[in-house]
Amino acid sequence: MAFRFVLAAAVAAVASSAAPPSYHSTTYAPPAYGPTHAPSYSPAPTYESYQYQYQPQPSYGHQPAYGHQQPVYGHQQPAYGHQPAYPACPHYPEDPACSKNSTDPWCLEDSEYPEYEIQHAISYNKHKVLELYADVADLNTENSVERLTEIEEETYLCPSEVGYVRPLRAVNTDGKWRVIVNNIKVDYETFTQTTRIEKCLSAGEACPLVPQCYESSCLQKSVYHRFLVYDPCDQYFPFAIETFQLPASCACSLGAYEISH
Numbered sequence: 636m637a638f639r640f641v642l643a644a645a646v647a648a649v650a651s652s653a654a655p656p657s658y659h660s661t662t663y664a665p666p667a668y669g670p671t672h673a674p675s676y677s678p679a680p681t682y683e684s685y686q687y688q689y690q691p692q693p694s695y696g697h698q699p700a701y702g703h704q705q706p707v708y709g710h711q712q713p714a715y716g717h718q719p720a721y722p723a724c725p726h727y728p729e730d731p732a733c734s735k736n737s738t739d740p741w742c743l744e745d746s747e748y749p750e751y752e753i754q755h756a757i758s759y760n761k762h763k764v765l766e767l768y769a770d771v772a773d774l775n776t777e778n779s780v781e782r783l784t785e786i787e788e789e790t791y792l793c794p795s796e797v798g799y800v801r802p803l804r805a806v807n808t809d810g811k812w813r814v815i816v817n818n819i820k821v822d823y824e825t826f827t828q829t830t831r832i833e834k835c836l837s838a839g840e841a842c843p844l845v846p847q848c849y850e851s852s853c854l855q856k857s858v859y860h861r862f863l864v865y866d867p868c869d870q871y872f873p874f875a876i877e878t879f880q881l882p883a884s885c886a887c888s889l890g891a892y893e894i895s896h
Contacts, residue, residue, distance in 0.1 A: 724868035731804055731812055740806035741881070748803050749814060753865050756873050757821045764863075764874055768816075768826060771861050771876060792844050792887035793853035794836040801829050805862070807877045813864040816874070830860050835885035842887040850890030858883040 733742035757764050801817045819826040835855040837843075842851040857880050866873045 729812065733804060734812065741800075741802040741879075742804040743800055743802060745803040749865070749867065750819065752867060753814070753816060753819050754821055756865065757816075757819065757826070760872060760874065761821065763872060767863055767874060767876055771828060771863055791885070792842045793885045794843070795833050795885035796836060797831070797833045799829055799831050801827055802862075805879050805881070807864075807879050808859070813862075813877055813879075814867070816863045816865055826863070828862055830862075830881060832882050833884050834882050838885070842889075845887060845889070852888050854886045854888045855882055856884045856886050857881060 731742065731745065732747055733745040802815050803817055804812055804814055807813050815828060816826050817828050835853050837853050838855045840853055841847070842853055845851040860879045860881055861876050862879055864875055864877050866875060869875075
C-alpha cells in the first residue's frame with residue numbers, strides 16, 4: 636500500500652515537470668538588446684530657443700557733436716592734375732599729308748586714302764549708301780559750262796584754268812578736311828564723283844583786255860558742291876553728304892566810272 640502511494644507521487648511529479656508552461660499564468664519579457672537602461676533623449680528645441688537674442692553693441696566712447704553748421708567748401712573745384720587732351724578721332728587727321736605741299740583746298744592724289752576701309756563700309760551699308768549716292772550722282776558734269784575751244788569765237792577777260800577733277804579729299808564749308816568717296820569699286824559698280832573747277836590765273840590783278848581808264852580786277856568766283864564723304868569716326872553709319880566750296884569761274888570786276896568831259 637505504501638509502495639503504490641510513492642509510485643503515484645513520483646508519476647505525478649514527472650507529469651507536472653513534462654507539461655507545457657501556461658501562458659496565461661506567466662508574463663512574457665522580450666529579450667533586452669544593448670544596455671539594460673533605456674537611452675535618454677534631450678528634449679526637442681522649441682521656437683523660443685531660435686529667437687534672436689539681442690546682444691548690446693560695445694560702446695566706443697563719446698561721439699563728437701558737429702552741430703548744425705555745415706562745412707564751407709567754397710566755389711573752387713579740386714584740381715586733379717593735368718588732364719591729357721585726346722583727339723576727337725585719332726583716325727582723322729586735321730591736315731592730311733596730301734595738303735602739305737599744295738595751296739588748293741582739295742587733293743587729287745592721296746597716299747593715305749582709305750580705299751579698303753571705304754570698300755568694306757560700303758559693302759556693309761550698301762543699300763543706304765546707294766540712296767545717298769543717287770542724290771549726288773544725278774548731277775551731270777558734262778552739262779556744265781563748257782569752255783570755248785577756239786579763241787576766235789570769244790576771249791575771256793581774265794585768264795583761267797579749267798579742269799574736270801575727282802577729288803579724294805577736300806575742305807568742307809566748315810573748314811574741315813573730309814574724305815570724298817571716289818574711284819571706289821564695290822561688286823560691279825564704281826563710285827565716282829566728278830566736278831568742274833575753274834581757277835583764275837591772275838586773281839586780283841587788272842583785267843588784261845580792259846582799258847586802263849577803267850578800274851578792273853580779275854575775280855575768282857566759286858560755287859557749292861555736294862559730295863558723298865566717308866567719316867571713319869562714325870561707327871554706326873560712316874557716310875554723309877556735305878557741302879564744299881570750289882572755284883567755278885574767273886570774272887572781271889569793273890569799278891565805277893565817271894565821265895568828266
